[in-house]
Each structure stands twice: as structure tokens, then as C-alpha cells.
Amino acid sequence: MSIDTREFTLDDLRRILLEAAGADEAVDLDGEILDVQFEVLGYESLALLETGSRIEREFGVALDDDLLSEVDTPRALIEAVNRHFTAA
Amino acid sequence: MTTPVVVTGIGIAAPNGLGTADYWAATRAGKSGIGRVTRFDPASYPSTLAGEVPGFVAEDHLPSRLIPQTDRMTRLALVAADWALKDAGLDPKDLPEYDMGVVTASSSGGFEFGQNELEKLWGQGSQFVSAYQSFAWFYAVNSGQISIRNGMKGPSGVIVSDEAGGIDAVAHGRRLIRKGTPVIVTGSVDASICPWGWVAQQAAGRMSTSDEPGRAFLPFDTEASGYVPGEGGAILIMESAESAQARGARVYGEIAGYGATFDPRPGSDREPGLRKAIELALADAGARPEDVDVVFADAAGVPELDRVEAEALCAVFGVCGVPVTAPKTMTGRLYSGAAPLDIATALLAIEEGLIPPTVNVNADESLGLDLVGPQPRTARVRTALVVARGYGGFNSAVVVRAVD
Numbered sequence: 001m002s003i004d005t006r007e008f009t010l011d012d013l014r015r016i017l018l019e020a021a022g023a024d025e026a027v028d029l030d031g032e033i034l035d036v037q038f039e040v041l042g043y044e045s046l047a048l049l050e051t052g053s054r055i056e057r058e059f060g061v062a063l064d065d066d067l068l069s070e071v072d073t074p075r076a077l078i079e080a081v082n083r084h085f086t087a088a
Numbered sequence: 089m090t091t092p093v094v095v096t097g098i099g100i101a102a103p104n105g106l107g108t109a110d111y112w113a114a115t116r117a118g119k120s121g122i123g124r125v126t127r128f129d130p131a132s133y134p135s136t137l138a139g140e141v142p143g144f145v146a147e148d149h150l151p152s153r154l155i156p157q158t159d160r161m162t163r164l165a166l167v168a169a170d171w172a173l174k175d176a177g178l179d180p181k182d183l184p185e186y187d188m189g190v191v192t193a194s195s196s197g198g199f200e201f202g203q204n205e206l207e208k209l210w211g212q213g214s215q216f217v218s219a220y221q222s223f224a225w226f227y228a229v230n231s232g233q234i235s236i237r238n239g240m241k242g243p244s245g246v247i248v249s250d251e252a253g254g255i256d257a258v259a260h261g262r263r264l265i266r267k268g269t270p271v272i273v274t275g276s277v278d279a280s281i282c283p284w285g286w287v288a289q290q291a292a293g294r295m296s297t298s299d300e301p302g303r304a305f306l307p308f309d310t311e312a313s314g315y316v317p318g319e320g321g322a323i324l325i326m327e328s329a330e331s332a333q334a335r336g337a338r339v340y341g342e343i344a345g346y347g348a349t350f351d352p353r354p355g356s357d358r359e360p361g362l363r364k365a366i367e368l369a370l371a372d373a374g375a376r377p378e379d380v381d382v383v384f385a386d387a388a389g390v391p392e393l394d395r396v397e398a399e400a401l402c403a404v405f406g407v408c409g410v411p412v413t414a415p416k417t418m419t420g421r422l423y424s425g426a427a428p429l430d431i432a433t434a435l436l437a438i439e440e441g442l443i444p445p446t447v448n449v450n451a452d453e454s455l456g457l458d459l460v461g462p463q464p465r466t467a468r469v470r471t472a473l474v475v476a477r478g479y480g481g482f483n484s485a486v487v488v489r490a491v492d
Binding site: 021057 | 155156157219
């Protein structure tokens with residue numbers, strides 16, 4: 001078992017998205033957003049770049065450069081970050 | 089084509105007033121916004137005074153999406169642009185997106201944002217630098233953010249010529265309207281009251297080191313000892329007179345004439361370029377010197393520069409030939425935000441028939457200026473000249489005229 005038992009959750013992502021890029025007024029981040037595309041949530045590539053960089057810093061992971069352009073929903077991003085923990 | 093171009097909306101963020109009503113109430117009453125710097129501790133710097141915009145809470149005016157990606161100057165500019173559009177009675181959503189453009193000036197960009205990110209780069213490492221550093225510090229950022237927020241896809245740009253830039257931007261906006269873009273958002277808001285901005289300005293050696301708010305910035309005074317910097321400015325909505333008339337818009341006045349020159353090289357015995365810039369602006373407006381009711385001076389607060397300005401004004405208007413005022417004695421020098429604020433103030437002076445005061449100054453009589461003193465002066469104001477100079481030799485002048 002890895003010494004790192006941390007898990008990256010939807011709450012973590014919500015908090016980091018808000019810190020990194022705020023929230024679109026028309027979007028309820030507290031709602032069912034797991035499968036809503038980031039674009040629909042109002043986050044463009046730069047907002048995701050900033051979000052990714054904050055996740056890397058806080059959770060001590062190194063995300064692949066292409067990852068952030070490939071994952072297009074919160075669920076996909078959360079799963080991708082958590083794969084780093086299980087792989088460790 | 090020389091279509092008349094008019095101003096139909098004003099948005100102001102100034103050290104002595106947030107919003108046009110607050111600013112004008114303070115300015116006509118001679119109320120200054122200069123005080124000790126609060127945005128950082130200035131104790132270890134030679135200069136400790138500034139004009140800071142009071143009571144601005146960005147979160148009260150802007151969506152959270154914009155906060156992490158904007159410097160203070162951009163937040164102020166976005167809100168001033170919102171106010172100017174509202175004042176003009178324009179909702180950008182109602183207009184074709186290519187019919188609206190944005191031209192602002194900038195003198196330093198978003199220095200405070202940039203400083204924070206450079207501190208992170210130096211202290212924590214590159215992975216701590218915000219992705220928004222890629223544009224948030226940049227000269228063109230206010231034009232970009234205003235155009236994105238309002239869906240304005242017409243011609244856009246930024247002019248960088250220090251304090252003269254505010255006039256140059258308005259003049260470029262006028263050009264774009266004459267080329268066919270119906271609405272241009274222009275003017276400028278600058279803000280760099282942070283240690284990085286402070287030392288950058290300190291390096292030029294023109295900042296006052298007085299710590300007395302009422303004695304630090306004394307343009308045209310025998311005791312002039314430099315300027316006090318400030319933050320803020322004004323955003324203006326410009327349209328062709330025709331389109332303003334067609335939609336029944338309130339018209340503040342016309343941007344009637346513009347001239348810009350560059351000074352000869354330092355040490356040259358040729359005349360500085362300011363007089364020529366003023367003459368070009370008057371000629372462009374089809375105005376004679378005696379038509380001008382008031383001059384809003386650049387008012388550098390540096391004796392040598394004050395003398396150059398006084399000589400230029402005396403050469404054009406005669407000794408004490410025109411009332412001269414410098415309401416920026418109440419705000420400090422706002423870099424590229426100064427001239428748009430002076431243009432807005434000139435338009436308000438036209439509207440009210442009142443020349444705002446120049447505070448704290450005992451004019452050096454040898455300069456030959458009819459400097460408006462600490463009291464405002466009632467006057468029929470139909471035509472005003474606004475003058476601005478930028479560090480490094482930029483001279484710009486604009487004639488603002490009442491529309492019947």
C-alpha cells in the first residue's frame with residue numbers, strides 16, 4: 001500500500017476551481033457538475049491550466065501536459081488525478 | 089472624412105471620488121484625494137504620498153471569474169467602462185459585435201499583479217506563477233478585458249506613451265470612428281501603487297519626497313518639487329455625432345481637435361514640442377486661441393517642465409491669456425489615466441459652466457499664467473484644451489468643444 005492514501009475529491013476540485021478561476025454567474029458549482037463539460041461550466045483552457053497547476057502543487061502530483069486538454073469534465077479530471085495516487 | 093466625434097458616456101474612478109458624481113462633487117469643491125500610501129508600507133521609500141482610489145471593492149462590481157485574472161487597474165477599468173456604457177445609455181448586447189471597438193492607453197500595465205507573480209517565481213518557483221500572468225500584467229490587458237466582457241469585436245488597441253497616452257488613445261478612437269466603427273470605448277485607467285511600480289517611477293527622479301499632502305504636488309509654484317503619483321482615470325464612450333443624434337443620446341461634447349509631437353533630443357537647443365502640439369490641435373479643431381475658454385494643464389510639478397509648459401501656453405494664448413487649471417493637484421498624476429480624466433472633467437466643466445480649482449498652489453507670477461486658484465471659477469465654457477506630456481518626450485493636446 002502506498003504511504004499516500006490521499007484522494008482527490010469533487011469538493012477539492014470545486015475549491016480549487018474557485019480559487020483558480022472563480023465561478024461563472026450562470027453556473028451552480030454546488031450542483032450536479034461531475035459530467036458537465038468544463039466549457040459549459042465556463043472554464044476555458046487557461047482556467048484549466050491554472051487549476052491543474054494548483055492541483056499539482058497541493059497534491060504533489062505531476063500531471064501530463066496533454067491531460068488538461070484531454071479531460072473535459074470534472075469526473076474525468078478527478079479520475080485522472082486519483083490514478084496518480086493508486087499508481088504511486 | 090472628418091465626421092464629428094462626440095462623447096456620450098463617462099465612467100470615472102479617481103482618488104478623490106469613485107464614480108462621476110462623487111468625483112465632480114469633490115473636484116468642484118477642491119477636495120483632494122492625496123494621502124499617505126496605504127496599499128503597501130511606504131516608510132522605507134523616499135516618496136510616501138499617493139492619490140489612491142477610495143472605497144473600491146472589486147467583488148462588489150465584478151463576477152468572481154474575473155477576480156483571479158485581473159490587476160487592480162483592470163478591475164477599475166472594467167467597472168469604469170460599465171459605468172460609461174450605462175451613462176451613454178448603451179447596452180452592448182443590443183449592438184452588432186463588430187460595431188464596437190476598444191482603445192485604451194497604458195503606461196505600465198498591471199504592475200501589482202506582475203509583482204506578486206514575480207515574488208512567487210523568485211520565492212517559490214515557476215510552478216507557483218499564475219497562468220494569468222501571461223496577460224494580466226500586459227499593457228493591452230484593459231482593452232482586451234473590456235472587449236471580452238462586453239462582446240466588442242471591432243478594432244481594438246492600446247497606446248503606450250506614458251501620460252500623453254490618454255489623449256493619444258482618444259485620438260485613435262476618433263480615427264476608428266471616422267473609418268466606420270460606430271462605437272469606441274476609450275480613455276484609460278492606470279494603477280501601479282505597489283513597490284515595483286513605485287521604484288520604477290522613482291527612478292525617473294521626478295516624484296516629490298514631501299510627506300505633507302498639501303505641499304507635495306505644487307505645479308507652477310515656486311516651491312514645486314516633483315509630483316505625487318495617483319491611480320485611476322476615466323473611460324469614455326465615443327460615437328459619431330450622427331449616430332449619437334440618431335439614437336437621441338445625451339452628448340457631453342465633441343472631441344474637436346488633436347495634435348501630438350515629440351520633443352527634440354535632450355541637450356538640443358531646439359524648442360520643445362509642446363507649443364506645436366497645441367497649435368496642431370487648435371488647427372485640427374478649426375479653433376483660434378481666443379476661442380479657448382480654459383486649459384487643463386499637464387502640470388508636471390517639476391520646475392523646468394512647468395516652465396516649458398507655461399512658455400508654450402504664453403506663446404499660443406499670450407501672457408495670462410487664458411484660464412489654466414490643474415485639478416490633478418487633487419488626484420496626483422495618474423499616468424495614462426490623467427488626460428482622459430481631464431477630458432471628462434472638461435466636459436463636466438462645459439456642462440456646469442464652472443472651471444474646477446487648482447489646489448494648494450501659489451502660482452509663480454513670472455510664469456505668466458492665469459492659474460485658477462483654490463476656488464472654482466464660474467465661466468461660460470464652450471471650448472477646452474487638455475494638454476498631456478509623457479516621460480521621454482511625448483506631447484499631446486486635445487480640444488474638447490460643446491455641441492449645440
